[in-house]
Amino acid sequence: MSKFTIVMIEDEKNICNFIESALERHDYKVNTARNGRDGLALINSICPDVILLDLGLPDLDGIDIIKSVRSWTAIPIIVISARTQEQEKVAALDFGADDYITKPFGTSELLARIRTALRHGKPTVSTACGSVVQTPYQSGDLFIDFNKRMVTLGGNKIHLTQIEYKLVSLLAENSGKVLTYDFIISHIWGPFADNNNQILRVNMAHIRRKIESNPAEPKYIFTEIGVGYRMMESEI
Secondary structure (H helix, E strand, C coil): CCCCEEEEECCCHHHHHHHHHHHHHCCCEEEEECCHHHHHHHHHHHCCCEEEECCECCCCEHHHHHHHHHCCCCCCEEEEECCCCHHHHHHHHHCCCCEEEECCCCHHHHHHHHHHHHHHCCCCEECCCCCEECCCEEECCEEEECCCCEEEECCEECCCCHHHHHHHHHHHHCCCCEEEHHHHHHHHHCCCCCCCCHHHHHHHHHHHHHHCCCCCCCCCEEEECCCEEEECCCCC
């Protein structure tokens, strides 16, 4: 079985060596670049399975690299950065990054984020007749059958409104990823919707009361304060 290929763009030598060593121990093939221009050249020549990107590079801003990559490919991009301000995370995600990890981080977390990114990068599965078959979502007792538009918790059907189902399915289809408030609002209510988060918060509160045993300590849908929401990664 061939290795998954990763391009890592990171200018800090110690961090670069640490990540490269950790990933190679888990059978990933890693190609590194120490600046943005070399990174873009690598991406274009290799077309990797996943991109790991530091935002604070010596020659190019990471956001500009995201924009450039997204102009021609949907390769998953995981941002790894010391920038902790919420607006930095929102900007990276809004311009096309799939995930964001703040330094310092653990190897287990990075590996889990990469596995999630690889699953999102898989092509859609179709039947012999050409109809789309969407892999269901499952985490613990929560199960979502997208083809039947059905949500169950511990085998019991959960009754959601149309908007609530759209929200849950959007988060589940992107499980493990942080979706920004603006992305969710635009996707559910349209690109010209008011970006006031109140209607989103109200709907999310209703959803949590239906699927979380304790909404104050959620198991399935998490709030990334000031940024958006993330759904627990699917086990399927």
